[in-house]
Amino acid sequence: MKTFQMGGVHPPENKISEKAAIEVLPLPQKAFIPLGQNLGAPAKAVVDKGALVKVGQLIASGEAFISANVHSSVSGKVARIDNVLDHSGYRNKAIVIDVEGDEWEESIDRSPAVIRECNLSSEEIIQKIKEMGIVGLGGATFPTHVKLMVPTDKKAEFLIINGVECEPYLTSDHRLMLEKGEELIIGVTILMKALKVEKAFIGIENNKSDALENLKRIAADYKGIEVQPLKVKYPQGGEKQLIKALIGREVPSGKLPLEVGCVVQNIGTAFAVYEAVQKNKPLIERVVTLTGKSVKKPANYLVRIGTPVNNLIETSGGLPEKTGKIISGGPMMGKALVSTEVPVVKGTSGILIMNEKESHRPLMSNCIRCARCIGVCPMGLEPVLLAQLSANERWEDAERERILDCIECGSCHFTCPSGRPLLDYLRVGKNKVGQLIRTRAKKI
Amino acid sequence: MLVSIISLSSIGAASAIILYFIAQKFKVIEDPRIDEVNEMLPGANCGGCGFAGCRNFAEAIVKATDLSDLNCPVGGNAVMTDIANMLGKAAGTKEPQVAVVRCNGSCENAPKKVQYEGAASCAFAHALSSGDSGCPDGCLGLGDCVASCKFDAMYMDPVTCLPVIIEENCVACGACVKACPRNIIELRNVGKKSRRIYVSCMNTEKGGVARKNCSVACIGCFKCEKECAFDAITIKNNLAYIDYEKCKLCRKCAPVCPTNAIHEINFPPRKEKTEKTAKITETV
Numbered sequence: 223m224k225t226f227q228m229g230g231v232h233p234p235e236n237k238i239s240e241k242a243a244i245e246v247l248p249l250p251q252k253a254f255i256p257l258g259q260n261l262g263a264p265a266k267a268v269v270d271k272g273a274l275v276k277v278g279q280l281i282a283s284g285e286a287f288i289s290a291n292v293h294s295s296v297s298g299k300v301a302r303i304d305n306v307l308d309h310s311g312y313r314n315k316a317i318v319i320d321v322e323g324d325e326w327e328e329s330i331d332r333s334p335a336v337i338r339e340c341n342l343s344s345e346e347i348i349q350k351i352k353e354m355g356i357v358g359l360g361g362a363t364f365p366t367h368v369k370l371m372v373p374t375d376k377k378a379e380f381l382i383i384n385g386v387e388c389e390p391y392l393t394s395d396h397r398l399m400l401e402k403g404e405e406l407i408i409g410v411t412i413l414m415k416a417l418k419v420e421k422a423f424i425g426i427e428n429n430k431s432d433a434l435e436n437l438k439r440i441a442a443d444y445k446g447i448e449v450q451p452l453k454v455k456y457p458q459g460g461e462k463q464l465i466k467a468l469i470g471r472e473v474p475s476g477k478l479p480l481e482v483g484c485v486v487q488n489i490g491t492a493f494a495v496y497e498a499v500q501k502n503k504p505l506i507e508r509v510v511t512l513t514g515k516s517v518k519k520p521a522n523y524l525v526r527i528g529t530p531v532n533n534l535i536e537t538s539g540g541l542p543e544k545t546g547k548i549i550s551g552g553p554m555m556g557k558a559l560v561s562t563e564v565p566v567v568k569g570t571s572g573i574l575i576m577n578e579k580e581s582h583r584p585l586m587s588n589c590i591r592c593a594r595c596i597g598v599c600p601m602g603l604e605p606v607l608l609a610q611l612s613a614n615e616r617w618e619d620a621e622r623e624r625i626l627d628c629i630e631c632g633s634c635h636f637t638c639p640s641g642r643p644l645l646d647y648l649r650v651g652k653n654k655v656g657q658l659i660r661t662r663a664k665k666i
Numbered sequence: 667m668l669v670s671i672i673s674l675s676s677i678g679a680a681s682a683i684i685l686y687f688i689a690q691k692f693k694v695i696e697d698p699r700i701d702e703v704n705e706m707l708p709g710a711n712c713g714g715c716g717f718a719g720c721r722n723f724a725e726a727i728v729k730a731t732d733l734s735d736l737n738c739p740v741g742g743n744a745v746m747t748d749i750a751n752m753l754g755k756a757a758g759t760k761e762p763q764v765a766v767v768r769c770n771g772s773c774e775n776a777p778k779k780v781q782y783e784g785a786a787s788c789a790f791a792h793a794l795s796s797g798d799s800g801c802p803d804g805c806l807g808l809g810d811c812v813a814s815c816k817f818d819a820m821y822m823d824p825v826t827c828l829p830v831i832i833e834e835n836c837v838a839c840g841a842c843v844k845a846c847p848r849n850i851i852e853l854r855n856v857g858k859k860s861r862r863i864y865v866s867c868m869n870t871e872k873g874g875v876a877r878k879n880c881s882v883a884c885i886g887c888f889k890c891e892k893e894c895a896f897d898a899i900t901i902k903n904n905l906a907y908i909d910y911e912k913c914k915l916c917r918k919c920a921p922v923c924p925t926n927a928i929h930e931i932n933f934p935p936r937k938e939k940t941e942k943t944a945k946i947t948e949t950v
Contacts, residue, residue, distance in 0.1 A: 305871070311796035313871065560780050560800060583783045613785070646784040650793040 714839025734758025
């Protein structure tokens with residue numbers, strides 16, 4: 223069975239919620255919809271305080287090149303446009319809506335019927351995806367329409383769909399593949415049409431055999447879609463690792479997957495594209511896993527964007543006693559939340575609740591030069607060296623050692639026997655080196 | 667034996683002559699005053715003057731015609747006047763300065779809500795989280811400033827978790843100002859009898875939000891600005907700032923602050939209203 227070769231780790235899978243079917247979460251009383259939900263520039267608000275909005279109405283438009291529209295996920299009145307605590311721990315601009323009823327825009331098709339035919343051209347599909355504010359739902363939230371616009375000097379050969387879900391605990395993509403298989407395969411065909419490619423691969427790790435069988439069965443009716451089982455290994459869901467595992471091509475350092483003729487999209491994104499193109503529905507809700515060993519009812523919820531995390535926790539039986547940490551995302555790449563009032567955004571794939579015992583980091587001690595971090599780095603970097611360069615503020619050297627290739631998977635930190643926070647150092651280093659390069663570009 | 671002695675000494679003589687001429691040709695003529703000035707400087711190599719070490723600064727002093735922009739924060743005006751007299755130039759005077767910590771978010775005033783467990787450095791904590799108390803502009807308490815101080819003029823107070831500046835040792839070199847990722851530390855004039863008044867807060871959030879995280883946060887209420895008769899206080903982004911050049915140390919602003927965010931240092935204790943004065947005011 224295929225997998226990527228370089229590095230990788232095997233964290234305990236802990237997919238507690240994989241048997242829980244997707245449930246619709248009740249509407250919140252107040253929705254907090256952040257303006258910056260995508261990688262790149264935040265959107266600009268186009269509604270004022272006091273405005274009445276419907277579900278699916280455009281409330282902020284992404285004007286910059288790398289930016290995405292934001293739509294209202296609820297109906298009601300705009301209470302204020304204010305700085306609201308988000309998952310970064312800082313306050314950022316968000317639109318706060320007092321929910322009244324559940325009135326949808328008429329243009330949205332809410333019937334459960336599956337629409338298979340799509341007669342739009344490639345450009346029309348991309349335009350539609352842009353209008354509907356679709357971003358990559360794997361977690362990086364890169365605007366999907368930008369990814370689909372292939373520069374004239376490059377050619378896309380394959381579409382690669384990421385159904386790996388290699389993060390421990392998370393099961394939202396797994397449930398989506400089981401319950402919405404037909405829809406998301408249609409989404410894949412639409413993406414193929416937009417990219418003008420003939421072949422698409424769907425990579426799924428073999429710990430999700432039911433989803434694998436389901437998609438294989440459905441994909442047999444569609445031309446050019448191949449579902450590939452993959453050996454379980456973290457971080458297989460990284461673009462570059464997935465390309466290597468599926469078609470054996472290696473993306474050069476500092477380049478995009480398009481360099482080797484691939485475009486990678488997440489399973490969740492494919493489903494969102496189906497809804498946007500066939501049903502006219504903007505990205506206003508997503509599947510979020512709420513899980514943790516101490517949670518009373520681990521579940522997968524269909525959540526409106528802007529719902530406070532608190533609502534999910536309450537629906538699953540309240541915050542367990544002795545909770546040590548609440549993480550947005552998975553345990554490997556997720557970020558600890560500072561408050562349960564933080565809203566669910568487009569990039570929230572799961573909420574993980576850890577008890578006090580699990581949540582503390584091991585005590586940090588000195589590096590023993592065991593080189594395990596180098597062995598597990600899926601990008602072939604030397605995390606120990608990069609961490610030292612970052613701690614000593616030697617940014618130019620860090621740049622030369624390819625710090626920007628780091629995909630922040632956390633394998634180095636996970637494997638370090640001395641409990642050194644290598645990923646922390648690398649994240650800060652990446653940030654600083656990025657700034658350095660930008661200021662250099664400005665000077666020239 | 668004899669041949670080897672003669673050949674070796676002739677090689678030696680020839681090399682000596684060549685080296686002599688080369689030395690003459692590439693002679694570097696250095697102003698001897700640079701060494702003298704260097705001797706007079708304190709030799710702390712702290713970089714507080716803006717140059718890379720004392721010798722670099724000495725070169726700049728000798729080269730400069732006007733010394734008013736050059737100042738050694740360690741030696742202060744005394745050293746600068748001595749150097750100026752020696753060189754026959756006019757020395758500029760600069761108010762002596764001292765570092766102040768503009769945050770009072772101690773463990774008590776700004777209770778911890780979360781716990782940061784990453785690399786023990788403010789620079790990293792700032793980049794990765796908003797801080798344990800939730801204040802995005804407050805002191806992180808990991809002591810990057812203390813580590814940067816070369817004069818033993820700072821320590822972390824274990825009770826308040828805030829850095830404390832030992833005024834006698836502080837030379838205002840500005841190393842801590844650069845080390846703090848949140849720009850909390852500022853160099854301010856020492857002031858008359860080393861008395862100072864400053865706003866001990868850097869939070870730019872709205873008043874209510876700031877108060878939620880810290881009981882002594884500046885809420886930008888404009889009370890101090892209205893009270894000041896010398897236009898020394900300005901409020902920008904929900905935060906008051908006292909200009910130390912304009913401040914006359916009248917102490918009127920501190921009592922009106924509803925959150926006690928304005929700090930007075932080295933002032934005598936305020937006189938309580940005695941019975942006598944109270945009576946007078948009553949009769950009036």
